[in-house]
Amino acid sequence: MIEAILSSYGFGALIASFAIGAVGALALRKSDTAANVWSNAFAVLGSAWGIVYALLAVTAVSAPEYIVDASAAFPLLSVSFHIDKLSAFFIFVISLIAFLCSIYGMGYVRHFYKKYNIGSLGFFYNFFIAGMLLVVSASNALVFLIAWEIMSVASYFLVVYERNDHRNVRAGFLYFVMTHIGTAFILLAFLVMYKFTGSFQFAAIAHNIASIPPFAASVVFVLALAGFGTKAGIIPLHIWLPDAHPAAPSHVSALMSGVMIKTGIYMMIKIFLDVFTDIPLWWGLTVLVLGAVSSLLGVLYALTEHDLKRLLAYHSIENIGIILLGVGSAMVFSSSGMLPLAALGIVAALFHTLNHATFKSLLFLSAGAVVSATHTRNIEEYGGLIKRMPQTAFFFLIGSMAISALPPFNGFFSEWLTFQALFGGILALPSAASWIFVLAVGALALTGGLALACFVKAVGAVFLARPRSEEARHAKESSFSMRTGMAFLALLALVFGVFSGSVSLTIGRVARDIGKFGAAELPFAVSPLEQISVQNGFASASAPAIAMMFIVAACIAALGLRAAYRKQKVVIGETWDCGTPPTSRAEITATAFSRSIIMIFKGILKPTKQTGIEYRDATARYFPKARTITLGISDIYRAYLYEPLQVALTKFSERVKTIQSGNINAYVLYIFVALLVLLVYVIL
Amino acid sequence: MTLGILWTMQILCIPALSPLIIGVIRKIKAVLQNRKGASVLQPYRDIWKLLHKDEVISADASWIFRFAPLAIFAITLVVGASVPVFASFMANGFTSDILVIVYLMAAATFFVALAGMDTGSAFGGFGSSREVTVAALAEGGLLFSLLTVALMSGTSNVFRVAETIASAELTSMLPAFFAFAGFFIVLLAENKRFPFDNPSTHLELTMIHEAMILEYSGKRLALIEWASANKLMIFIALGANLFFPWGIAHDASMVALAGALVAFAIKALAFCASIAVVESVIAKLRFFRLPDVLFVSFILSVIAIGLI
Numbered sequence A: 001m002i003e004a005i006l007s008s009y010g011f012g013a014l015i016a017s018f019a020i021g022a023v024g025a026l027a028l029r030k031s032d033t034a035a036n037v038w039s040n041a042f043a044v045l046g047s048a049w050g051i052v053y054a055l056l057a058v059t060a061v062s063a064p065e066y067i068v069d070a071s072a073a074f075p076l077l078s079v080s081f082h083i084d085k086l087s088a089f090f091i092f093v094i095s096l097i098a099f100l101c102s103i104y105g106m107g108y109v110r111h112f113y114k115k116y117n118i119g120s121l122g123f124f125y126n127f128f129i130a131g132m133l134l135v136v137s138a139s140n141a142l143v144f145l146i147a148w149e150i151m152s153v154a155s156y157f158l159v160v161y162e163r164n165d166h167r168n169v170r171a172g173f174l175y176f177v178m179t180h181i182g183t184a185f186i187l188l189a190f191l192v193m194y195k196f197t198g199s200f201q202f203a204a205i206a207h208n209i210a211s212i213p214p215f216a217a218s219v220v221f222v223l224a225l226a227g228f229g230t231k232a233g234i235i236p237l238h239i240w241l242p243d244a245h246p247a248a249p250s251h252v253s254a255l256m257s258g259v260m261i262k263t264g265i266y267m268m269i270k271i272f273l274d275v276f277t278d279i280p281l282w283w284g285l286t287v288l289v290l291g292a293v294s295s296l297l298g299v300l301y302a303l304t305e306h307d308l309k310r311l312l313a314y315h316s317i318e319n320i321g322i323i324l325l326g327v328g329s330a331m332v333f334s335s336s337g338m339l340p341l342a343a344l345g346i347v348a349a350l351f352h353t354l355n356h357a358t359f360k361s362l363l364f365l366s367a368g369a370v371v372s373a374t375h376t377r378n379i380e381e382y383g384g385l386i387k388r389m390p391q392t393a394f395f396f397l398i399g400s401m402a403i404s405a406l407p408p409f410n411g412f413f414s415e416w417l418t419f420q421a422l423f424g425g426i427l428a429l430p431s432a433a434s435w436i437f438v439l440a441v442g443a444l445a446l447t448g449g450l451a452l453a454c455f456v457k458a459v460g461a462v463f464l465a466r467p468r469s470e471e472a473r474h475a476k477e478s479s480f481s482m483r484t485g486m487a488f489l490a491l492l493a494l495v496f497g498v499f500s501g502s503v504s505l506t507i508g509r510v511a512r513d514i515g516k517f518g519a520a521e522l523p524f525a526v527s528p529l530e531q532i533s534v535q536n537g538f539a540s541a542s543a544p545a546i547a548m549m550f551i552v553a554a555c556i557a558a559l560g561l562r563a564a565y566r567k568q569k570v571v572i573g574e575t576w577d578c579g580t581p582p583t584s585r586a587e588i589t590a591t592a593f594s595r596s597i598i599m600i601f602k603g604i605l606k607p608t609k610q611t612g613i614e615y616r617d618a619t620a621r622y623f624p625k626a627r628t629i630t631l632g633i634s635d636i637y638r639a640y641l642y643e644p645l646q647v648a649l650t651k652f653s654e655r656v657k658t659i660q661s662g663n664i665n666a667y668v669l670y671i672f673v674a675l676l677v678l679l680v681y682v683i684l
Numbered sequence B: 001m002t003l004g005i006l007w008t009m010q011i012l013c014i015p016a017l018s019p020l021i022i023g024v025i026r027k028i029k030a031v032l033q034n035r036k037g038a039s040v041l042q043p044y045r046d047i048w049k050l051l052h053k054d055e056v057i058s059a060d061a062s063w064i065f066r067f068a069p070l071a072i073f074a075i076t077l078v079v080g081a082s083v084p085v086f087a088s089f090m091a092n093g094f095t096s097d098i099l100v101i102v103y104l105m106a107a108a109t110f111f112v113a114l115a116g117m118d119t120g121s122a123f124g125g126f127g128s129s130r131e132v133t134v135a136a137l138a139e140g141g142l143l144f145s146l147l148t149v150a151l152m153s154g155t156s157n158v159f160r161v162a163e164t165i166a167s168a169e170l171t172s173m174l175p176a177f178f179a180f181a182g183f184f185i186v187l188l189a190e191n192k193r194f195p196f197d198n199p200s201t202h203l204e205l206t207m208i209h210e211a212m213i214l215e216y217s218g219k220r221l222a223l224i225e226w227a228s229a230n231k232l233m234i235f236i237a238l239g240a241n242l243f244f245p246w247g248i249a250h251d252a253s254m255v256a257l258a259g260a261l262v263a264f265a266i267k268a269l270a271f272c273a274s275i276a277v278v279e280s281v282i283a284k285l286r287f288f289r290l291p292d293v294l295f296v297s298f299i300l301s302v303i304a305i306g307l308i
Helices: A002-006 A008-027 A032-059 A085-112 A118-137 A141-159 A166-197 A202-207 A214-232 A241-247 A250-275 A281-304 A308-335 A339-374 A390-403 A410-428 A431-463 A480-498 A500-512 A543-564 A590-600 A636-657 A664-683 B002-032 B042-051 B063-081 B098-118 B122-153 B158-166 B170-190 B218-243 B254-281 B287-307
Strands: A065-068 A079-082 A524-527 A531-534 A539-542 A570-573 A607-615 A624-633 B055-058
Touching: A002 A008, A002 A032, A008 A032, A008 A118, A032 A085, A032 A118, A032 A500, A079 A118, A079 A141, A085 A118, A085 A250, A085 A339, A085 A480, A085 A500, A118 A141, A118 A250, A141 A166, A141 A250, A166 A202, A166 A214, A166 A241, A202 A250, A214 A250, A214 A281, A241 A250, A241 A308, A250 A281, A250 A308, A250 A339, A281 A308, A281 A431, A281 A590, A308 A339, A308 A410, A308 A431, A339 A390, A339 A410, A339 A480, A339 A500, A390 A410, A390 A431, A390 A480, A410 A431, A410 A480, A410 A500, A410 A531, A410 A539, A410 B098, A410 B122, A431 A590, A431 B098, A431 B122, A431 B287, A480 A500, A480 A543, A500 A524, A500 A531, A539 A543, A539 B098, A543 B063, A543 B218, A590 A624, A590 B122, A590 B287, B002 B042, B002 B063, B002 B218, B002 B254, B042 B218, B055 B063, B055 B218, B063 B098, B063 B218, B098 B122, B098 B218, B122 B158, B122 B170, B122 B218, B122 B287, B158 B218, B170 B218, B170 B254, B170 B287, B218 B254
Parallel strands: A570 B055
Antiparallel strands: A065 A079, A524 A531, A531 A539, A607 A624
16 A cells, blocks of 8 residues: 555656646636636645655655656656655645645635636646645756746746736746746756766765865855755845745745745755765855844844735745754754764754744735735734634734744744754854854844744734724635635644654654764654653753643633632723824834834844925925825845846946947858867867 | 642742742832832732722723733743742753743743733833833843853753752853843843833833733733733742852752752842842933843853853
């Protein structure tokens, strides 16, 4: 049975169900309902199959490998897939999130009926998921690149799906350009590796890895880091992410933020730790620094956002940073020969990958529910939604607690493990490297505090107090299928937290399958009550114990109060606001809420402020009619990195243009000269 | 049997004694200001009185407003049971980790800040905004100061830290003293004492904690006041027993326990006196000066780690 599922037919069925979903949706595009149900049903089916498949592959003894022999036609292209435990883990994450997003999608897509073509949405949606699954299972660089393009192009079409809004089209264009710049870097990295190892098979590259000279290896590292970093959204390659993720339909945003950017992480782990085994120290330190910068800046930019979905997109950058802290520490330990600690770093990174996928898609789905109920993404136009959409509000609250790393939810335990890996670095490494770990701990601690501030702002401004617009006043609770998708994700955020011990043990098996970690002892143990203890008892914590103690304490307090003081009345009154009637204008806004943090970090964020006054009488200028104030954040990456680059590129192009004379004789001369030079080169 | 009594003491110690700590601080402040001051038991009477009052809840408030006091009170009970007060041998491996303690406290901040926003008053909202700003900036200093003693003693379980540091030589304690300086700043910040906030006013434009809980009354206000007192005592217990753990009981003998209780009483009194002196001699700082103070705390703790 297990062999049947893990056979090539099982894998084929996985991809085929998405293909059927995609093609069928296109065929049924005349009927909105039929296209919606067909595409999402097959996506649900396929991802349910993917969950089963991945769970079996994680526990399987030998990794399944599938080869479609096409070498006769294309000598370099062997269509082959290799599902090791790392791939299986990512297939699990992708399928799990795709499963719940598709359930949510069935209800969510309804509000596109009659406005946009549902068939093409279903088509690209299914291809997008299938593309991600192929990316993490490809065992050949060329197959990988094809899958990578399927994933990128399908997601581009999903980003520009609501094409009547020109901002979405612009966001899509930026995404398209950036993702292909990234792909170019990746292609170069593979070509350099091919030059020295003579193969595009990952296994063969890994086998001949010693034939890559150190300098070329470092070139590969930089190219791969830039390429996969663009997809993962590390700062400063992130500029497409906060534009593109919010533009897509919300269940697609959830998939893009939750899992697509993780394919970059997957490839980083694969290339830097599995394909390369002996890596120099500075690689890991670079990744660590990038992780710290991304996490800190990601959360700071999130605090400045008023667009709910952009805010969440910036938090994806933050969490990718946290994952990279795990990956980076694993790389540092791996090159210092401390394999158990390196395994801890990988477990932390993979656990946070799973957790971020869960709570970020939960947050995007509930944000999507809010957006479709109020028709705005501006956080200042919400308010009071907890009374109108109580269940959505509850799910968003769970997601917020998980992403703010509050125990006993899952985010806390993966950050806890990341902290332990970093603590291990401070204890075990020589001083220069250990100082980078100290700074990484500081960045992670500050990030945690700022993420909490940001989610207090988000929950408070969206769901609490009084509505600030008519739309928010008349918002309705979302449909059943949407709530089902969110409810399961909320439950998972709790389950992965409470059973963090078992989950990290399972992930430990995945980590030991990577590169040279098979020999490493896992540096943590799990005792009864899911108690994780790391590094011979340096630290230990238990999620069920925390949860139970909290529940018992809260129950005792509540029952005690209730038993002892039953007579007191509770009067419902108006909020006191210095005697003025409490209107929605008296509430704090999200802008005001984060203003103090923005001012404290004004050296980094560079806030801008423009004030304007319109007078009743323009000549007298005594009585102002209207005052305006525009607050903003200047985009330093655009100003100092991308715009100078663009200017340089344009200038260079202008220069090159001078040889384009339009005179055919000159062109013939160019060809002749080029031929001569080549001939001389060949002879020499 | 003895262990049962000891555990009951450990769990009840902080909630039972925390109002007394507040009373003592107020009394010392009164004396410093040449006033007679209320009895040190006044906070108990306040809580008792509030518990018997009727409550007014805003019509705009949701279940979060009603649930938050219970949540933060329960969190302080859990954390209170997980930090060493008088005995270092009662370690549990479940909740006594420094990160668990820091993040559980953060969870309490999360709920009280949401409750502040829930009623839709301008006071509550700005109080919450300031609270989370200060909490976010204080987190680095708090974590690093606790991490210093954890790295010094090779464990991050606070009970074991107390046990190890107690037997450390005085000459090796320099990092701990630096870390303590950082920790003390965070203690003032997290508990909203001078120079961060004025705990004894309800009407000042810069108030932080009191602004957030302005809409609370009756039982729920009692719970919040009690929880803040617990939080202060948790910080005092951490400060006293992680950085100066001398006198803490290492076994369950009567002599050791009695000595530990006396030692803790003296140390707690010293903390109360220093907080009261700080509040009497310096003025509240402007809000945008607070990050500088918190940055000093962070730097002190980083130096402490460098000195290990």
